[in-house]
Amino acid sequence: MLFTDRIFFLLLAATFAFYYLGRSVLWQLAVLLVASLIFYAYAQPYLLILLACSALLSTVTSYQVERAHSDAPRRAWAIAGVAVNLLVLAFFKYDRLFAATFLAPHPDGVLGALLAIPLPVGISFYTFHGISLVVDVFRAREAGDTASPLGRERGFLDHSMRTFFYLTFFPQLVAGPIVKAKDFYPQIQAKAFRNIHWYGAAKALIIGFFLKSVVADNLAQQTFVLQPPYCYSYSALNLAVVLFAYSIQIFSDFAGYSLIAIGLARLFGYALPDNFRFPYIAQTFSEFWTRWHMSLSAWLRDYVYYPLGGNRKGPHRTYVNLLLVMALGGLWHGAGWSYAIWGLWHGTALAVERGLRGTRFYLSEAIGVKLLRWALVFLVVTLGWVLFKLPNFAQVRELAVVFWQNRHMHFAVGAPFQVFAYSLPVVAYHLLYKLRGAPTGPAAFLWSMRAEGPLLGVMLGAIVLQAGSPTPFIYFQF
Amino acid sequence: MQRSLFPVFISAALVIAGYAALVQFLPFKVQKGQNQFDTNMLRAQDYLGRPEADTVMAGSSLTFRLPPPVLGPHIANLAIAGGSPATGITLIERSGARPRLVLVEVNLLSRGTDAATLQSLLRFPERQLRESVRAFRTGYDPVNLAERVIQALLHKADEDLVPQPDAIRKLIADQRQAMSSPPDAVSLNRNLAQIASLVSTLQARGVRVGFFELPIDPNLMDLAGEKELRRAVMERFPPDHFCWLKLSVPGGAHTIDGLHLMTADAVLVATQVVEQRRACLKS
Numbered sequence: 001m002l003f004t005d006r007i008f009f010l011l012l013a014a015t016f017a018f019y020y021l022g023r024s025v026l027w028q029l030a031v032l033l034v035a036s037l038i039f040y041a042y043a044q045p046y047l048l049i050l051l052a053c054s055a056l057l058s059t060v061t062s063y064q065v066e067r068a069h070s071d072a073p074r075r076a077w078a079i080a081g082v083a084v085n086l087l088v089l090a091f092f093k094y095d096r097l098f099a100a101t102f103l104a105p106h107p108d109g110v111l112g113a114l115l116a117i118p119l120p121v122g123i124s125f126y127t128f129h130g131i132s133l134v135v136d137v138f139r140a141r142e143a144g145d146t147a148s149p150l151g152r153e154r155g156f157l158d159h160s161m162r163t164f165f166y167l168t169f170f171p172q173l174v175a176g177p178i179v180k181a182k183d184f185y186p187q188i189q190a191k192a193f194r195n196i197h198w199y200g201a202a203k204a205l206i207i208g209f210f211l212k213s214v215v216a217d218n219l220a221q222q223t224f225v226l227q228p229p230y231c232y233s234y235s236a237l238n239l240a241v242v243l244f245a246y247s248i249q250i251f252s253d254f255a256g257y258s259l260i261a262i263g264l265a266r267l268f269g270y271a272l273p274d275n276f277r278f279p280y281i282a283q284t285f286s287e288f289w290t291r292w293h294m295s296l297s298a299w300l301r302d303y304v305y306y307p308l309g310g311n312r313k314g315p316h317r318t319y320v321n322l323l324l325v326m327a328l329g330g331l332w333h334g335a336g337w338s339y340a341i342w343g344l345w346h347g348t349a350l351a352v353e354r355g356l357r358g359t360r361f362y363l364s365e366a367i368g369v370k371l372l373r374w375a376l377v378f379l380v381v382t383l384g385w386v387l388f389k390l391p392n393f394a395q396v397r398e399l400a401v402v403f404w405q406n407r408h409m410h411f412a413v414g415a416p417f418q419v420f421a422y423s424l425p426v427v428a429y430h431l432l433y434k435l436r437g438a439p440t441g442p443a444a445f446l447w448s449m450r451a452e453g454p455l456l457g458v459m460l461g462a463i464v465l466q467a468g469s470p471t472p473f474i475y476f477q478f
Numbered sequence: 479m480q481r482s483l484f485p486v487f488i489s490a491a492l493v494i495a496g497y498a499a500l501v502q503f504l505p506f507k508v509q510k511g512q513n514q515f516d517t518n519m520l521r522a523q524d525y526l527g528r529p530e531a532d533t534v535m536a537g538s539s540l541t542f543r544l545p546p547p548v549l550g551p552h553i554a555n556l557a558i559a560g561g562s563p564a565t566g567i568t569l570i571e572r573s574g575a576r577p578r579l580v581l582v583e584v585n586l587l588s589r590g591t592d593a594a595t596l597q598s599l600l601r602f603p604e605r606q607l608r609e610s611v612r613a614f615r616t617g618y619d620p621v622n623l624a625e626r627v628i629q630a631l632l633h634k635a636d637e638d639l640v641p642q643p644d645a646i647r648k649l650i651a652d653q654r655q656a657m658s659s660p661p662d663a664v665s666l667n668r669n670l671a672q673i674a675s676l677v678s679t680l681q682a683r684g685v686r687v688g689f690f691e692l693p694i695d696p697n698l699m700d701l702a703g704e705k706e707l708r709r710a711v712m713e714r715f716p717p718d719h720f721c722w723l724k725l726s727v728p729g730g731a732h733t734i735d736g737l738h739l740m741t742a743d744a745v746l747v748a749t750q751v752v753e754q755r756r757a758c759l760k761s
Binding site (some may be wrong): 410414453461465 | 480481482483484485486487488489490491492493494497512513515516519598613614619620621624625628629634636637639640641642644645646648649652734735
């Protein structure tokens with residue numbers, strides 16, 4: 001089910017009404033659990049089996065980690081919990097990549113049949129949530145914390161209910177934001193209707209739907225031309241404009257989704273972490289990754305980069321860790337070598353930047369140099385998105401050839417006009433953030449609370465008048 | 479204290495109402511969307527709103543390229559770029575429209591009916607809302623309207639996007655390879671059966687149905703895939719029972735990729751459709 005489907009709004013309205021009918025945490029968890037399962041099972045009910053199995057494994061292992069009285073069993077259960085989640089992810093997500101690279105399975109054989117199982121929606125997110133749960137409990141116990149990150153629980157059944165809820169909560173089930181167990185469990189308590197933060201929820205929902213329906217969905221109608229053979233009809237300059245549009249589209253699509261998830265969670269009294277903070281103003285690659293998909297960056301940092309040693313084991317090991325973490329982060333996005341290359345592309349950029357951080361280019365405060373740094377980051381990030389748009393290497397090569405061959409072709413004005421129109425709000429959104437400190441002038445007015453309400457109203461109007469044809473969220477495929 | 483949502487809803491209502499009022503009294507009609515999909519929707523919405531044309535063409539992106547101004551007011555081009563003729567015919571059947579003649583393209587029959595497009599066109603209350611408030615119709619959105627107005631003010635015609643000659647040769651070679659093997663018999667038979675069923679329903683309502691094959695690149699005309707497709711279609715809709723248009727381009731069709739006609743040839747073929755339509759109406 002998509003957040004933009006009509007049926008979703010019916011489910012949301014019914015869930016909201018039932019949720020606040022009861023005042024006990026048990027009732028509210030039950031309502032959200034049922035709604036989340038309907039949400040997930042709507043298109044492919046059989047995928048519930050895997051989700052339930054995965055949740056059960058995380059429940060049992062985290063419970064045992066929590067209850068273990070000595071180090072050895074606690075560590076064993078924690079390793080089992082992480083390993084099982086990684087195995088589930090590897091089997092259902094990376095089976096085809098592995099088979100295509102190392103085996104040549106017959107489509108009618110057992111292996112062929114296993115490979116025909118479609119990628120379960122949201123598997124990357126709920127397995128990461130499961131790992132976070134086990135690791136957070138383990139770390140708290142290892143550190144000798146008396147208060148559990150899971151809060152006060154009453155036995156296995158209570159723990160199961162909370163864990164199933166944490167893993168399946170529909171706003172974040174299929175595409176995040178990835179919320180850590182230690183940040184989510186303490187929030188699980190009875191919620192009251194009078195405590196709903198209506199303005200905050202409405203603001204997140206309006207901006208989210210605006211970014212998704214008005215910006216991303218309309219740009220999607222332009223950016224499909226990057227795919228061969230459509231790209232053959234466009235000049236290199238036109239294709240460059242479209243590539244820029246894809247950069248804006250992927251931001252709007254995912255940031256839009258994250259904001260909708262945050263807004264929906266707020267309606268039920270839950271706070272999900274911010275996932276994007278004006279990423280395209282970044283002047284360094286490391287800054288970019290503190291602004292883009294922040295919940296994944298934080299997850300990879302806390303659960304992979306730090307355990308590998310982070311930057312504490314010398315410069316060479318730091319570079320290796322950066323490349324490794326980014327390659328794994330790339331592979332997390334999709335089961336294809338192109339995603340690993342995309343991760344390495346960013347890993348290399350981070351490593352090179354780290355090596356040069358003491359140079360004048362990175363230390364200068366001159367506006368021109370700042371602009372150059374920003375342009376470099378935006379260019380490298382945008383070029384990297386080609387691997388997202390065209391996960392097939394042959395198509396990337398074909399697009400590069402077309403770029404060269406069509407360099408003298410006539411520049412068509414129509415599509416760039418639309419790209420300009422739809423990108424403008426995103427560009428303005430980033431620029432305004434840069435100007436947030438201005439004491440007077442239009443930027444100061446737009447940042448003032450007086451302008452926010454009418455601006456949100458204009459966005460709401462645009463959602464009604466200018467929404468594009470709905471397309472699936474790009475991150476759903478991950 | 480919570481902030482009020484009142485300014486948000488008031489300004490949204492003002493924006494929507496103001497724009498709707500402005501667009502409702504525009505002195506011209508928008509005929510092109512921001513992209514092929516929107517133009518599909520715009521043409522279909524126009525037809526559903528005022529089904530005045532006595533002839534309707536159903537087809538794929540190949541027929542989509544036949545320019546409506548050349549086809550004239552009596553022929554509506556309901557071809558769905560990226561879709562199949564079955565979608566256009568189903569739309570006519572479900573909308574309750576009763577044209578005198580429906581012309582069906584037979585070049586691309588590998589796809590079935592596009593349920594999502596049909597649903598978005600026919601669903602209550604969107605269809606009724608679009609028919610009474612222009613601002614909700616595809617093409618009358620602010621960005622497209624601005625683009626059309628600027629285009630009109632600058633007297634700019636639509637740009638024809640044609641690949642480089644080398645690229646066209648490569649695309650034709652790719653098509654040649656794809657069309658060298660026979661089409662998937664299961665999906666072809668399923669789609670033909672679906673079209674036959676829709677044709678019977680229309681005929682029962684007194685609507686005549688004719689067929690046509692658009693000219694494609696001469697190098698692709700006699701490949702195994704094309705021959706098999708032609709044989710299956712002729713067997714299902716024989717020329718002695720149905721009217722068939724004979725469309726051709728002297729010296730062979732010029733296309734942008736082997737299948738889609740270049741603008742000059744599309745105009746020529748559209749003219750032939752206009753000329754031969756009368757014979758179909760009389761047959």
